[in-house]
Amino acid sequence: MSVSFDGLGLSPELADTMTRLTSVGATLARIIARNGLEGNLAEAAGTNAGGDGQKALDVIADEAFMDALRDGAVRYYASEEQDDVVDFETGTLALAIDPLDGSSNIDVNVSIGTIFSIFPKAEGPDESFLRPGTEQIAGGYIIFGPQTALVVSFGKGVQQWVLEPGTDIWTRVADPKPLPPETSEYAINASNYRHWPQPIRAFIDDMVAGAEGPRGRNFNMRWIASLVAETHRIISRGGVFLYPGDDREGYERGRLRHVYECAPIALLITQLGGGATDGADPILNALPDRLHARTPFVFGSSTKVARVAAYHDLPHDESHALFNSRGLFRS
Ligand SMILES: O=P(O)(O)OC[C@H]1O[C@](O)(COP(=O)(O)O)[C@@H](O)[C@@H]1O
Ligand SMILES: [Mg+2]
Ligand SMILES: [Mg+2]
Known part of the structure; x- marks a missing residue:
């Protein structure tokens, strides 16, 4: 696994958490690219807390992130796919995640992603997540499309990495430019x-x-x-x-x-x-x-x-x- 967050002023806990997220991202990119070769990632797999039908990939992604983050710096794990916050019992961070966003596009080979938000842990699960987004120490997404990329902000601009296809190597590329104020x-x-x-x-x-x-x-x-x-x-x-x-x-x-x-x-x-x-x-x-x-x-x-x-x-x-x-x- 190769990714570097050097020079961005991240705490060791946050850098470790980001490394774990990108590691799962690389694994998911490979699984998604093989959809249909071994199984159907869009197969119905249950219903989540919000009442949405879950697809196989929703569950695979949620379990992969949960397994990778356990025993790290994340104490509270909150997922779209779980009714309640999971308490890993140790750690200083709280991470909320949409493990697989855009699940209606899994079977049509259109870009999907993972969205995550990280806070310093507060007293309990509610205090950790039911707070203003200004208190996030990281927020971003991994996009699985023709190219797999990580786009994240640690509160000082936005940075971007691209995954070398078929590997675990993430290379930092040019930062996204400011949004044009006008659009058509x-x-x-x-x-x-x-x-x-x-x-x-x-x-x-x-x-x-x-x-x-x-x-x-x-x-x-x-x-x-x-x-x-x-x-x-x-x-x-x-x-x-x-x-x-x-x-x-x-x-x-x-x-x-x-x-x-x-x-x-x-x-x-x-x-x-x-x-x-x-x-x-x-x-x-x-x-x-x-x-x-x-x-x-x-x-x-x-x-x-x-x-x-x-x-x-x-x-x-x-x-x-x-x-x-x-x-x-x-x-
Ligand atoms: O099908 P609709 O109503 O257009 O909604 C599309 C929206 O739903 C979502 O797919 C919801 O996300 P999930 O796939 O994680 O449930 C968004 O990605 C998208 O913007
Ligand atoms: Mg979503
Ligand atoms: Mg989702």
């Missing part, structure tokens, strides 16, 4: 349009209307249905992502989980100069009320994220007027 690309699952609240519909309506609409220019749309892949694209070339709350039962607070999906992504995006909110307020300042809490999530290029918040503040007619070609907030 958005990501949202538009099949939920009829369920969205009015400000989200207005924001999207105005972009769909393109050059002929109030915004006076055309926009492009992408939806991969892997938060990790969506984040990687936005980090690479800008954009805005929205998973709002909607009126479907169980989706009042959207779909994404605060602790192990949104908080670490918000850390990365804000470190790159972007915005990350629940539509109105910064995610990193919010307090989740339980481990598997969901939150509406809007992140990406700062101007767009601010504009979504402005749509929430204004009555429908006024928002269209303010954002039209003669309005105050054009572009």
Whole structure:
């Protein structure tokens, strides 16, 4: 196993934890690349704490991370795939993880990932995880796509490593650049349009209307249905992502989980100069009320994220007027 976090000021405990995460990442990359050769990683395997159907790879990834982190510096392990926090009984850190993000893409050979968030351990499990994302000492993801990469922030910018295919060797590559403040690309699952609240519909309506609409220019749309892949694209070339709350039962607070999906992504995006909110307020300042809490999530290029918040503040007619070609907030 070869990876170096030298020069980043990490404590030995954090560096050891990161090494364990990257070791599992290399193993998972090999397992994912062999999907279908020995078994079907997308096979149904049960139901998790959030009521989502689990796939075989969800369970394999969760067990691999848990085994690798036990007897290290992580005391509390909180996973999307487990109802409760696992107490390893020794260690100074608390790690929350979405072991396999984007599981609807396992069987279609599209990028998936692992998202993690690390805090210094607090008194107990609740105190360790139900706290503002500003207190994270690390947050990031591993993306399993045509290329396997680690993108992480330790609170001072964002760093990136790439896995040499077929090996355990991770090489640090150029840091991601700051996000462009403006963008012409958005990501949202538009099949939920009829369920969205009015400000989200207005924001999207105005972009769909393109050059002929109030915004006076055309926009492009992408939806991969892997938060990790969506984040990687936005980090690479800008954009805005929205998973709002909607009126479907169980989706009042959207779909994404605060602790192990949104908080670490918000850390990365804000470190790159972007915005990350629940539509109105910064995610990193919010307090989740339980481990598997969901939150509406809007992140990406700062101007767009601010504009979504402005749509929430204004009555429908006024928002269209303010954002039209003669309005105050054009572009
Ligand atoms: O299927 P939908 O509603 O578009 O939701 C897609 C979202 O769900 C997720 O797949 C949820 O993550 P999991 O696969 O870890 O449950 C995100 O990666 C993605 O952004
Ligand atoms: Mg996920
Ligand atoms: Mg998952």
